[in-house]
Structure formats: structure tokens, C-alpha cells
Amino acid sequence: MALVALSSMKIGEKGTVDALQGDDAVAQRLLELGLIPGSSIEVVRFAPMGDPINIKVRGYHLSLRRQEARTVRVAVEDPL
Amino acid sequence: MNPVEAMPLSSPPKTLTIALAGNPNSGKSTLFNALTRLRQKVGNYPGVTVEKKLGRTFLPDGRAVNVLDLPGTYSLTVRSLDEKVACDVLLGRMPDTPAVDIVVCVADVTNLERNLYLVTQIQDLGLPVVVALNMMDDLASQGKTIDAGRLARELGAPVVPMTAVKGRGVAELRNLLTQNIPLRTARGWTMTPILDQEVERLALWLKDYGFPSGQSFSEALRLITMVDRECAVEKPVQEMVAQARGRLTEAGVDWRSAVIEARYAWLHGVVEGCLKEETEPKANWTQHIDAVLTHRIWGWAAFAAVMAVMFYAIFSLASYPMDWIDAGFQALAGLFKAWLPAGPLRDLITDGIIAGVGGVVIFLPQILILFFFIALLQDTGYMARAAFIMDRLMNRVGLHGKSFIPLLSSFACAIPGIMATRSIETPKDRLVTILVAPLMTCSARLPVYTLMIAVLIPGTSAWQKTALMLGLYLMGVVGAIGMAMVFKKTILRGPTPPFIMELPPYRRPSVRAILWQMWERSQLFLRKAGTVIVALSVVLWALMSYPHHDHLPPGQALQSSYAGQIGMALEPVLKPLGFDWRIGIGLLGSFTAREVFVSTMSIVFNIDEGADGGRSLLDAFHQALWPDGHPLFTPLTCLSLMVFFVFAMQCISSIAIVRRETNSWRWPLFQVFYMTSLAYLMSFLVFQGGRLLGWT
Numbered sequence A: 001m002a003l004v005a006l007s008s009m010k011i012g013e014k015g016t017v018d019a020l021q022g023d024d025a026v027a028q029r030l031l032e033l034g035l036i037p038g039s040s041i042e043v044v045r046f047a048p049m050g051d052p053i054n055i056k057v058r059g060y061h062l063s064l065r066r067q068e069a070r071t072v073r074v075a076v077e078d079p080l
Numbered sequence B: 001m002n003p004v005e006a007m008p009l010s011s012p013p014k015t016l017t018i019a020l021a022g023n024p025n026s027g028k029s030t031l032f033n034a035l036t037r038l039r040q041k042v043g044n045y046p047g048v049t050v051e052k053k054l055g056r057t058f059l060p061d062g063r064a065v066n067v068l069d070l071p072g073t074y075s076l077t078v079r080s081l082d083e084k085v086a087c088d089v090l091l092g093r094m095p096d097t098p099a100v101d102i103v104v105c106v107a108d109v110t111n112l113e114r115n116l117y118l119v120t121q122i123q124d125l126g127l128p129v130v131v132a133l134n135m136m137d138d139l140a141s142q143g144k145t146i147d148a149g150r151l152a153r154e155l156g157a158p159v160v161p162m163t164a165v166k167g168r169g170v171a172e173l174r175n176l177l178t179q180n181i182p183l184r185t186a187r188g189w190t191m192t193p194i195l196d197q198e199v200e201r202l203a204l205w206l207k208d209y210g211f212p213s214g215q216s217f218s219e220a221l222r223l224i225t226m227v228d229r230e231c232a233v234e235k236p237v238q239e240m241v242a243q244a245r246g247r248l249t250e251a252g253v254d255w256r257s258a259v260i261e262a263r264y265a266w267l268h269g270v271v272e273g274c275l276k277e278e279t280e281p282k283a284n285w286t287q288h289i290d291a292v293l294t295h296r297i298w299g300w301a302a303f304a305a306v307m308a309v310m311f312y313a314i315f316s317l318a319s320y321p322m323d324w325i326d327a328g329f330q331a332l333a334g335l336f337k338a339w340l341p342a343g344p345l346r347d348l349i350t351d352g353i354i355a356g357v358g359g360v361v362i363f364l365p366q367i368l369i370l371f372f373f374i375a376l377l378q379d380t381g382y383m384a385r386a387a388f389i390m391d392r393l394m395n396r397v398g399l400h401g402k403s404f405i406p407l408l409s410s411f412a413c414a415i416p417g418i419m420a421t422r423s424i425e426t427p428k429d430r431l432v433t434i435l436v437a438p439l440m441t442c443s444a445r446l447p448v449y450t451l452m453i454a455v456l457i458p459g460t461s462a463w464q465k466t467a468l469m470l471g472l473y474l475m476g477v478v479g480a481i482g483m484a485m486v487f488k489k490t491i492l493r494g495p496t497p498p499f500i501m502e503l504p505p506y507r508r509p510s511v512r513a514i515l516w517q518m519w520e521r522s523q524l525f526l527r528k529a530g531t532v533i534v535a536l537s538v539v540l541w542a543l544m545s546y547p548h549h550d551h552l553p554p555g556q557a558l559q560s561s562y563a564g565q566i567g568m569a570l571e572p573v574l575k576p577l578g579f580d581w582r583i584g585i586g587l588l589g590s591f592t593a594r595e596v597f598v599s600t601m602s603i604v605f606n607i608d609e610g611a612d613g614g615r616s617l618l619d620a621f622h623q624a625l626w627p628d629g630h631p632l633f634t635p636l637t638c639l640s641l642m643v644f645f646v647f648a649m650q651c652i653s654s655i656a657i658v659r660r661e662t663n664s665w666r667w668p669l670f671q672v673f674y675m676t677s678l679a680y681l682m683s684f685l686v687f688q689g690g691r692l693l694g695w696t
Helices: A024-032 B028-036 B081-090 B109-124 B136-141 B148-155 B170-178 B193-209 B213-225 B235-250 B258-274 B285-293 B298-317 B319-339 B344-361 B364-380 B382-396 B401-409 B414-423 B427-439 B445-456 B462-489 B511-545 B554-560 B562-577 B581-590 B596-609 B617-623 B635-647 B652-662 B666-692
Strands: A002-005 A014-020 A040-046 A053-057 A060-064 A072-076 B017-022 B040-044 B051-058 B064-069 B102-108 B129-134 B144-146 B159-161 B275-277 B500-502
Touching: A014 A024, A024 B258, A024 B500, A040 B285, A060 B109, A060 B382, B017 B028, B017 B081, B017 B109, B028 B040, B028 B051, B028 B064, B028 B102, B028 B129, B028 B170, B028 B511, B102 B109, B102 B170, B109 B129, B109 B136, B109 B148, B109 B213, B109 B258, B129 B148, B129 B170, B136 B144, B148 B159, B148 B258, B159 B170, B193 B213, B193 B235, B193 B258, B213 B235, B213 B258, B258 B275, B285 B298, B285 B382, B298 B319, B298 B364, B298 B382, B319 B344, B319 B364, B344 B511, B344 B596, B364 B382, B364 B511, B382 B401, B382 B500, B401 B414, B401 B427, B414 B427, B414 B652, B427 B462, B427 B652, B427 B666, B445 B462, B445 B596, B445 B617, B445 B635, B462 B635, B462 B666, B511 B562, B511 B581, B511 B596, B562 B581, B562 B635, B562 B666, B581 B596, B581 B635, B596 B617, B635 B666, B652 B666
Parallel strands: B017 B064, B017 B102, B102 B129, B129 B159
Antiparallel strands: A002 A072, A014 A040, A014 A072, A040 A053, A053 A060, A060 B500, B040 B051, B051 B064, B144 B275
16 A cells, blocks of 8 residues: 555556645645545546546546646555 | 527516536536527626526426526636636626526536536525436446436435436426425535534624625635635635634644535435446447547547548538539629619629628638537547647647647637637636637638639649648647747746646537537627628728729729728838738738638729629739739739738737637737737748749
8 A cells, every 4th residue: 555646656557545735726626526535546548648647536537637646645555 | 489589688577597507518508409499599798708698498387487508617616717607697696697596407427426516516505406417328328327316315406317418308307397496405415513613603704794694604615615816805704714714724624625525425425325337337438439549649640630631621522512602692793783773882782792791601611611520529529638639739838738629719710719718727828828819720711821822823733722721720820839838938927727627428429419509600700791891891892992083994093092092001011021002902901800801802803903793803813913014913922921811810800809808908909919010020031031032
């Protein structure tokens, strides 16, 4: 069990949102979209140029930049 | 089916008003169209440039009701203009807008928790709510079912399952709306005691302060939670909120997230209890398709293919109906020439109005095709993928993926493109997008390009012409990117905005919805043609015909008219670009609307060479000469003219839109200034550079 930034997760990795740090407005926006601590998320794929990333949360797909993803701390089972 | 021409945007008292609210991509607009059919009126909310869509429908008991389609929002926390407008309308704070009696919340059932989040917020406003549970068919293909009755009990609101795009469930909704919709009896979601205490305390204080009692609770929630840089809150309120937040922090409660987490915690339980997985889900097509369409290599290939198909359709498929329209208008002019006696009235009608309008309407096929593709891309969900793919590139320029859609729309017309920038949350980035949007080659430039390319490349080699056309488009794009970078580094410096965007599942688009969008958008274009450009054509024709000098030969008559005088005065400035006074008149006219250039040139050259209209404009251009005998429209001049059009700001309507979107004259005037200078410079470089290289 390890705490990593969402931006450093690999494709296919799953985890649970642990905390949202960083810019308050961005954090609130992500919270309202369902990235509540305790929610499970999965990294689905990256855009052709590596950024932004496509994650699955609460049954839908959200895309965000690595820059924003860096502020999301995720608990992963086994770091790949 | 009553026409809506005389329908006011605000309603007389006692007509029921229903608001449609919901997340983007939840099918809200589909429901709106299903309810109101063609009885819609699109305008703007006062003082802002958020689209106001008001429609009318009839309930089974015969009553007429107003239906307001609110902008799609994820929450009412008021972070973007769309959310603020939705919130204000629901609270009855929006002037000229009827008070909302019932809110129909459209919720995508395949995405329930996030969609219901907004529902809980709206319920907190103290309004009667009906939940339209949309996309039931998609749920079925996922192998799941939902207990709508149980959901209704838990939410405290009636629930109508539906698949709006297929029309299922809409009748049930209509029936339900004839009944009295009760308010929620008790709030389902709960807060921790400390949080609850603080919210209640603030709510009571707000009530004393003057807030309507029904709204004080939701206002208290909003004020405690909302982290907003642009806080338009009065001092005493701010202080109370700060105090409440201070006490919460001391008690170990994170006020930024507490309310949000409380809502979701409750919703999670509710949804888990109502959704059941019955059968094995069918294949998830969206993921399979995305594996290709957002692939590192295939994604680009697909994107390029889509763009290529779009452009080719515009330039080849459209030519058939365009020829028909051309013939039609010629015939119409012929009729008038036969009916009316010769004189100023006949000239006004045939050479002023018919020529002016015809020159614009002929581009309707191309515009329809363009809007068709944009609507198709939007409704299938591919637009989001395009933004997803392009974001990295946009980021390098200081913009983000969401700027891509407004800029892409500007290929059709910068006006809807500029209007679409309100989805961009940061003001600076929105402004940059607005400033460079007109550089994206809009469809109004097509008449000019097509004409000049035909002069430049005689014959029917479609590939050469397409290549040159694409080259001009590319120039516009490069110009837009370049200027965006310049702006972001100089006058509009700021951090890059966040890019948080939903990737909706691919959906089969509704043909009716696409046709409706095509119709709606082309109406906007036609209205521009019908009013602004006809008026301008008439003004220009008048400038060119008066003062009347019947005793002079036509060439000299034009030179002595008002228009001619202005053109002559401008000529020294235009000569370095390869233009003469006649092109000068064309440019003058086109500064108000680009399409006017073609109709102006028709007028200029027809009048110049004589009354016989047997010769086409193309021939006129080929035969036009400078006073010293040199051909006017040399290849270099044609290129220089086209380059001028790539960069110049020539559209009164878009200037007006920029004024509304930025709420001041400073930015539209700046835009005219910088684009005109850029156009002059580039044209100059092309013409003089070409001369230096030995081309003439």
C-alpha cells in the first residue's frame, strides 16, 4: 500500500483517492466531480502526446492534465 | 403548433414555468427539443452572453407552460458564468426571466452519483423537483436495472425513467407535470453535528440580514464551502462566513470539502441500494473506439482523416447546390429587370439588394455542411476527444483543450465560436481565445478565396485549388497560434487554466438534433446576410451611384462617386500591397462583412464596364487594368489580397459579439487595430517580397 500522485500512476493502475492538495478551486472542482477521498479511480489511458490523462471514477471518464493530477494523492495496492 | 414570432421572453403571471437543469451530456437539450419541438426562442440573458433558451409546450390537460433550458452545469457552486446564470435563474434573481415553478433535473442514469449531486443542490434551494432519469436504454445495455420507485422515495422527488433521444418517457413526464409537484419533505443527506450547527447558525443570520427565508439555508451552504477568487460578497457576510470557517477549522472540519463529501456519502448509499447488475454487460464500445481514436498514432491519423473529409465535402459536394442557387438569383434579377422600368429603383433592387443577398446565400450549402460536421462531432462525443488530443499543443501556446472547440467552430463562423468561449473558466484565457478566433478562416472568407483562387488558377484543377485553400487555412491557424503565444507572453500573461473535462461515452447522434442545430446556426448566418449585409450592399451601391454623373462614361462616373473618392484617397496606401482604388472600395465595404467584398466587386466592375450583364465577374477581373495598361489581378496581387483577408478583422457582427462578451469597447477596438495592422503587414510582405523575387 503506497501513497502516490495520480500523475505518476501507470495505465491500468487502480487506487483509492486519499487526499486533494494544492489549488483550492481545482480541488473543489475535482471533489464536486466525484473525486472524494475514498473513491476508487483507475487510470485508463494517456492522450497521444502523453498529457492529459483519462481516468475512470464513479462510472464515468474524466480527463485532466498531469499538472492537476499531481495534486491528487492516491492510495495504490501494489505500486506497479 | 403556434408560431413563436410574437412570444415575449418574459411571461405573463400564472403561466407555469419549468426549468430544465442537469449535467452537460445528460441529454437535457434532447428533452428540451422533445418537449418544445419548434416552439423555441433563443436569446441572451440580460447583461451576459449566456444563451437563454425559452420554449413552450402543452400539457395533456391543455395548459401551456414555459420551458427554460438552463445551461448544463455540474454544480451550482458558481465557478463559471454558466453556473452563475443557472443559479440566478433558479433563485428568481435573473431579470426578464420568469420565476421557476418546477425544476426538471435531467440525470444520466449511467452516471448517477455525479448527476444526482446537482439534484441535491437544487432541492436545497427549496424548489419542487422532478428527476428525469435519462439514458435508460444505455443502462440496459450495461446489464443493469434501477429501482426508480425506491430512488424516488429516497430522494423525496418523483422520478421519471426515460430515453429522451428515442422519445420514451417524455409522455409520462408530461402527465406527471399536470399534477402538483410537492416540495421535498426532509433533506436526505446529512452533515456532522458541528457542520450542521454552523450552517444553521449562518442561515439564521442571513435571514435576519435580509435573505429570503427559503433560500438562506442553501446560501449558507454555498458561502461556507465556496472557494472563489472573485468574491462578490458584502463585507458583513464575508466576516460571518470567515468566523464560521474559523470555528469549523478549529473543530477539525475541512470546510472546503465537508459539504461536498456529505452529499456524495449519502448519494453513494442511495445509488448502491437502487442500482442492480442483472446480466453480463455488453461490450463497452466506447473504450474500444477510444483505444483507436486516442491512440498515439492512430488517433492523429483519425483526426486528420476527419478534418480532410470535412474540408473536401465543403469544397466539392457543396458546388452542386451552389450552382443552383447562383442560377436562381440570376433568374430573379432577370425577372425584375423585365418587370420594372429602367431607373434608380430597378438598379437598387437588382444591383443592390438581389446581388448583395445572392452573393451571400450562395454560401449556404457550404455553411450547412460545416455546421453538420460540427454538430455531428459534438453529438457523437468526438469533440471531447479532439480537445483531449489537442490539449498538449494548446497548452504549449498557453491555452487549453477547451479553446479548441471555440476555435474549431470559428472555421464556420467566429460568432458562435466566440460565444462558445464561455466554457473557458479563466477570464484571461477566454480573452486570448476571443482575440485570436477571427484569425481562424471563417466561412465568410470563402467567397473571396474562391473568387481569387479562380482568378489565380484558371481551369478546373480541383486539387491545386484545394491545396491553395488549405494553405490559406493553415496560414490562419498559424497566425492564431502565433498571436495567442504573443498575447500570453505579453499583455495577457497568466497561469495556464486547469483542464478538467468529461469524456462522454460515444453515442449514436439523433439525426433530428443535428438537423435542428444546422438549421439554428444557418439561421444566424442568414440573418446576418439578410440584415447587415443587405443594408451594407444598399449603402455601398448608393455610395457608388451617387453623386449621379449621368453625362460621364461609367468608369469616370464611379471614380467621381463617394465610394470612388474614398477609394482614390486610399490608393497610395494600398499600392504597396498591389491594390488599386477599386479593390480599395471592396476592402472598405468588406470591413463591415467579408462577404460584401464579392458583391461589391460585382457592382464595381459591372458599373465600370457597361450595363450588359453577360460577362462574369471572373472575366471582369481578368480584363481589369491599371491606368498604365498593366493587368490589375496578377497572381501576386491575388495572393496579396487573399493574405490580407486571412488576417484582417472584417466583420461588424463579430465586433459586436466581442463587445458583449468582454463588456467593453476596449478589446474589440484593439482587435480591429491589431488584426488590420497584421493584415497590412503580411500583405505588404507578400507583395513586395514577391516583387523582389522577380514575380509580378
